[in-house]
Amino acid sequence: xTFQGTDFFRLDELYTEEELMVxxxxxxFVDEQIVPIIEDHYMKGTFPxxxxxxxxxxxxxxxxxxxxxxxxGANYTTYGLAMQELERGDSGVRSFASVQNSLVMYPxxxxxxxxxxxxxxxxLASGKAIGCFGLTEPDHGSNPSGMxxxxxxxxxxxxxxxxxxxxxxxxxxxxxxxxxxxxxxxTGFLVEKGMKGFSxxxxxxxxxxxxxxxxxxxxxxVEVPEINRLxxxxxxxxxxxxxxxxxxxxxxxxxxxxxxxxxxxxxxKSRIQFDKPIAGFQLVQDKLVHIFDEISKAQLxxxxxxxxMESGNFKPEHISFAKRNNVKMALESCRIAREVHGANGILxxxxxxxxxxxxxxxxxxxxxxxxxxxxLGQHITGIPAFK
Amino acid sequence: xNILVCVSRVPDTxxxxxxxxxxxxxxxxxxxxxxxxxxxxxxxxxxxxxxxxGGELTVLTVAGDEATDVLRTALAMGADKAIHVKANxxxxxxxxxANNIANVAKELNPDIIFLGKQSIDFDSFQISSLLGGLxxxxxxxxxxxxxxxDGSITGxxxxxxGKESFETSLPAIISVQKGIKEPRYPKLxxxxxxxxxxxxxxxxxxxxxxTEILEMTLPEKARAGKILTGxxxxxxxxxxxxxxxxxxx
Ligand SMILES: Cc1cc2nc3c(=O)[nH]c(=O)nc-3n(C[C@H](O)[C@H](O)[C@H](O)COP(=O)(O)OP(=O)(O)OC[C@H]3O[C@@H](n4cnc5c(N)ncnc54)[C@H](O)[C@@H]3O)c2cc1C
Ligand SMILES: Cc1cc2nc3c(=O)[nH]c(=O)nc-3n(C[C@H](O)[C@H](O)[C@H](O)COP(=O)(O)OP(=O)(O)OC[C@H]3O[C@@H](n4cnc5c(N)ncnc54)[C@H](O)[C@@H]3O)c2cc1C
Numbered sequence: 073x074t075f076q077g078t079d080f081f082r083l084d085e086l087y088t089e090e091e092l093m094v095x096x097x098x099x100x101f102v103d104e105q106i107v108p109i110i111e112d113h114y115m116k117g118t119f120p121x122x123x124x125x126x127x128x129x130x131x132x133x134x135x136x137x138x139x140x141x142x143x144x145g146a147n148y149t150t151y152g153l154a155m156q157e158l159e160r161g162d163s164g165v166r167s168f169a170s171v172q173n174s175l176v177m178y179p180x181x182x183x184x185x186x187x188x189x190x191x192x193x194x195x196l197a198s199g200k201a202i203g204c205f206g207l208t209e210p211d212h213g214s215n216p217s218g219m220x221x222x223x224x225x226x227x228x229x230x231x232x233x234x235x236x237x238x239x240x241x242x243x244x245x246x247x248x249x250x251x252x253x254x255x256x257x258x259t260g261f262l263v264e265k266g267m268k269g270f271s272x273x274x275x276x277x278x279x280x281x282x283x284x285x286x287x288x289x290x291x292x293x294v295e296v297p298e299i300n301r302l303x304x305x306x307x308x309x310x311x312x313x314x315x316x317x318x319x320x321x322x323x324x325x326x327x328x329x330x331x332x333x334x335x336x337x338x339x340x341k342s343r344i345q346f347d348k349p350i351a352g353f354q355l356v357q358d359k360l361v362h363i364f365d366e367i368s369k370a371q372l373x374x375x376x377x378x379x380x381m382e383s384g385n386f387k388p389e390h391i392s393f394a395k396r397n398n399v400k401m402a403l404e405s406c407r408i409a410r411e412v413h414g415a416n417g418i419l420x421x422x423x424x425x426x427x428x429x430x431x432x433x434x435x436x437x438x439x440x441x442x443x444x445x446x447x448l449g450q451h452i453t454g455i456p457a458f459k
Numbered sequence: 460x461n462i463l464v465c466v467s468r469v470p471d472t473x474x475x476x477x478x479x480x481x482x483x484x485x486x487x488x489x490x491x492x493x494x495x496x497x498x499x500x501x502x503x504x505x506x507x508x509x510x511x512x513g514g515e516l517t518v519l520t521v522a523g524d525e526a527t528d529v530l531r532t533a534l535a536m537g538a539d540k541a542i543h544v545k546a547n548x549x550x551x552x553x554x555x556x557a558n559n560i561a562n563v564a565k566e567l568n569p570d571i572i573f574l575g576k577q578s579i580d581f582d583s584f585q586i587s588s589l590l591g592g593l594x595x596x597x598x599x600x601x602x603x604x605x606x607x608x609d610g611s612i613t614g615x616x617x618x619x620x621g622k623e624s625f626e627t628s629l630p631a632i633i634s635v636q637k638g639i640k641e642p643r644y645p646k647l648x649x650x651x652x653x654x655x656x657x658x659x660x661x662x663x664x665x666x667x668x669x670t671e672i673l674e675m676t677l678p679e680k681a682r683a684g685k686i687l688t689g690x691x692x693x694x695x696x697x698x699x700x701x702x703x704x705x706x707x708x
Contacts, residue, residue, distance in 0.1 A: 074473060089528060090650055093535060097645045131647025144648040154647070 074103055075160065077330050080368045083375055087149065094150050098157035101130055106161030111420045113283040114162070117276070119244070120283060123165065128199025132158070133172045136316075137181055141193035149378040152323035156374075160327030163430035164284030170324070171240050172196060174316035176203030179249050179260060183302035183309065188262060192247055204245035204272075206236035206263075206289045207310050213238075214443050215458075217307050221252040221291065223261065230254065230301065232261065232269075232294040238437070242272040242287025249302070250289065251310050260302030260309050269294040280433040282426075315391055318438045319381060322394035323374045325402035325434065326367060328427045332409035333363045335422055339413050350412070359408045366401040373397060389451045396444035403431040460514035463569035464505045464538065465560055466498040468522055468529040469580040476677070483672045484550075485580075494529040497575025499536075499642035501635045505573050506537040506643070508607065515539050517567065521546050521559045527658065534653035535645035541658040555666040557589035562664050564594055569630060571612075576601045576634045587634040598632040599625055603639055 077099075084092060105126060113120045127133065135151045137143025144150075151173065159166035177196050180189055180203075195201035212218045221234025232252055242248070248263040248270075263270055269292040274285055302309065340351035340360060350356045377394045380386035406428035410417035417424045435441050450456045470476060470485065471493050477486040494502075502518070509516045518533040520526050521544040530541040544559045564572060577584050584600075591598030603622070605614040613626045617636050645653075685700065687693040701708045 074471070076473065089531060090654060093528075093532060093645060093650050093653075094647055097535075097647075097650065101644050129646065130644055131649075135647060139648070144651050146647060146651055150647070 075099055075331075075334065078333065078364065078367060079371070080364070081372060083371055086375065087153070091147075091150050091153055094146070095153040095157060098130065098132070098154050099160075101126075102157050102161040106158075106165060107423075110162045110165070110283055111423075111426065114164075114426050115282075115420060117278070117282045119164065119168070119285045121244075124168075124199045124202065126199075127165075127169065128197065132169050133199055134177050134193065134197035135173055137173075137177050137193060137197060141181060141189055142197035143177070143181075143193070147378075148319065148381040149375070151320060152374055152378045155320040155324040156327040156330075158327065159324030160331045162283050163324070163328060163427065163434055164281045166320075166324045166327070167240050167281060167284050167434075170317045170320050171205055172203055174320055175205035175313050176247070176249055178316050179205075179302060179304075179309070179313050180262070182312070183260060183304045184262065185299050185301075185303070187299060192262070195246075201246040202241055202244045204239050204241040204248045204287075204289075205310075205313065206239050206242070206248050206250040207314075208236060208238045210235060210237045214440060216251070216310065217258070219251065219253060219258065221250070223252040223254040223259065223296070225254070226295070229295055229297040230261065232263065232291040232296055234291050236289035238275070239272070239287050239289050240281075241285055242289050243274040244285050245272065248272075248289060249313075250291070257305055258307050258309060259305055261296050262300040262302070263289075263291070263294060263296060264300070267294050267296065278433075280429045282429075311388075314438055315388055318391050318395040319377060321434060321438055322370075322377060322391070322398045325398040325431070326370050326374060328431060329363065329367050329370070329402040329405040332406050332424050332427055333360075333367055335424065336360060336363065336409040336412045339416070339422075343414070356412060359412050363405040363408055366405060370398040370401050387451075389448060392439065392444040392447040395438060396441055396448070399431060399434050400441060403428065403435055406431060460508065460512045460571065461567065461569045462505045462509055462514060462516045462571055462573065463564060463567055464498070464502050464516065464518045464533070464573045465586065466502065466518050466520050466529060466533055466575075467495045467578045467580070468492050468520065468526045469495045469578055472496070472579065478675045478677060482674050482676075484675065492525070492528070494532045495575050495578050495580075497577055497579065497635065497637060498533075499575075500637055500639050501573040501575050501633075502533055502536055502538065503640040503642040504605065504635055505571075507640055508571075509537070512607065514570070517542060517569070519544065519560060519563055521551070521556045521663065523547075530658055531653050532645060534656045534658075535650040536643060537649065538656075540656055543658055543660045544663050545660055546663045550668060550672070552668045552670045553583045553585035553589060554669045555663075557586050557593060558666045559663050560586070561590055561593035563661065564590070571629055572596075572632045574632070574634045576636055587632050590632050594632070596630050596632055597627040598634075599627060600634045601636045602633050603636040605633065605639070 131144050134143030135146050139145045158169050207216050223230040223232050246265045250261050250263045271290045272287045274287045340356050341349050343350045373394050377390050410424050446457050471491040474490045479486040516538045517540050518538040519542040574587050587598050601617045603615050603617050605612050611628050615622045
């Protein structure tokens with residue numbers, strides 16, 4: 073039985089036929105190709121490499137990238153709905169797709185040299201090449217402008233030195249979008265696998281996003297040719313990419329929440345205690361209604377932000393709002409769903425704890441929940457509270 | 460090769476079916492409709508045939524206004540164009556549908572016509588045979604594999620408890636069994652392109668109904684389940700029940 077989802081406010085009436093067709097196609101793919109294998113990968117702590125080519129085939133990479141570079145040229149809403157469905161499968165798989173689409177293909181298409189676009193975008197779109205995005209450093213997470221990685225101008229290119237940490241897909245990547253300081257200003261570079269002095273060891277022992285590869289990136293006198301430099305100056309380079317990805321996460325979180333919601337409803341209706349289904353107890357209904365309520369509101373937010381992005385009429389604060397609200401609601405939904413499932417909620421027979429643990433990362437990456445609070449706080453008071 | 464695939468729009472397998480107020484039809488409000496799953500297999504067979512031999516792939520449905528969605532799905536999977544025969548009357552029997560397909564097929568002259576072996580809504584199993592009669596062409600049902608040669612095909616079809624090999628000349632009508640080729644998921648770029656592909660609308664030809672639905676009823680409530688105690692001795696009993704009662708193994 074394919075996943076039905078919940079659509080209390082009949083948003084389906086506002087999506088176009090195409091947007092719904094994409095969602096339903098990804099939905100079916102997730103049910104048939106991701107759900108059956110993901111718990112196993114999660115328990116083993118491995119990324120499902122077998123999915124990469126299939127996802128590429130389905131058109132999940134380069135969703136918004138122009139057709140001339142092998143993308144689909146679709147709109148923001150289509151991208152959002154695809155992320156929603158992928159994250160219903162697993163936040164790790166969605167993270168892979170977010171990185172590929174928003175943090176790698178987006179900056180290459182927007183800032184790279186034409187030759188590099190033609191070299192990398194079609195391969196990234198098909199899944200034949202994998203990318204990663206290196207911004208965070210061991211000592212600079214929420215405050216990337218303090219980064220220590222440097223680029224020095226040399227004859228014909230640049231010399232990169234420094235280290236990045238917590239980089240999704242790092243060890244798998246054929247190309248890394250790396251942010252470094254050149255004469256004190258942040259700029260981006262395409263660092264390619266095999267360049268001398270570049271290594272990407274995997275970080276192990278995570279309790280979260282276990283079906284996703286997270287790595288360090290180490291640069292020791294890595295020579296990067298001039299043509300690999302991105303044509304953008306300052307923090308707005310990486311932030312413009314994060315804006316894209318954060319928007320996708322706002323949709324993605326709804327997917328995870330819908331999955332645990334559906335499991336909770338089914339469980340509560342069939343679990344008998346005190347001679348009746350627990351769904352018939354007021355306390356359990358309160359929990360189910362809470363999740364339902366939060367999902368329904370999050371859907372309205374994601375829909376609206378997507379349309380604002382399509383019209384070009386959005387502010388970064390809209391995206392902070394959507395990421396902050398929707399990830400928090402998904403994480404809370406998982407915790408409540410766990411309660412509804414009783415002891416069964418801790419087993420991997422149900423998707424609950426996997427999603428809950430995954431969302432702990434999602435809560436922190438792409439701007440922590442609190443950093444988005446500060447962005448909104450500054451927006452409404454005019455007073456920055458970061459320092 | 461010129462290929463025609465006939466598709467229908469059916470309620471989702473997960474949909475809760477209710478009988479409408481007239482007691483003769485299905486309540487459609489709130490029901491999700493999908494491309495008939497057997498037709499997806501037919502379409503996949505056709506797409507792969509076209510990919511290897513070239514030619515044009517047309518999908519056709521005989522249905523009311525609402526059926527554009529399944530035609531778009533078929534176009535997104537890979538069909539080149541679609542024909543929507545608008546059935547303006549609500550009640551359609553198999554002969555009505557077959558007669559309208561035959562009418563279009565005479566114009567198109569396809570080398571091969573594919574259908575799913577049945578439509579999961581009314582399970583009539585009639586269209587392919589009726590088409591064979593109306594078009595005076597060979598018609599083979601429940602086909603599970605096909606090899607293509609010049610002007611003819613060989614293949615296998617499922618029969619009760621086994622397989623049967625067949626050969627037939629082309630043009631021919633083939634209804635396919637589940638699993639003949641795994642249907643592809645409509646890919647995002649193809650979904651985007653499907654919008655530009657043409658859907659030709661034709662008026663249905665008058666065809667008096669030959670059968671009439673008198674009444675529809677839902678099946679009796681399913682039998683009560685059997686609960687076994689879970690002891691070792693129950694394993695044999697479980698196997699027996701699954702084999703003889705439920706007939707699933
Ligand atoms: C699984 C995973 C994958 C990741 N993938 C990538 C990737 O692909 N690329 C990449 O570049 N990064 C990636 N990250 C890194 C992620 O973006 C950072 O973890 C995030 O930016 C937070 O940085 P930090 O972990 O250093 O926490 P810190 O910045 O040290 O924050 C610690 C705590 O302090 C709070 N805090 C910080 N500053 C303030 C302040 N001014 N006021 C109030 N509170 C504050 C934070 O909200 C947080 O609660 C990933 C992280 C994880 C967990
Ligand atoms: C790791 C682990 C170790 C354990 N070890 C032991 C052990 O050593 N010995 C042992 O005997 N048991 C043990 N247990 C079982 C534990 O005590 C039960 O899980 C607990 O009693 C809850 O029962 P349940 O899981 O069947 O949930 P259920 O009773 O099915 O409850 C499911 C949900 O429904 C709610 N609910 C149930 N009834 C009502 C009601 N009337 N009104 C409102 N809400 C209701 C519950 O609060 C819960 O949210 C263990 C459980 C775990 C997870």
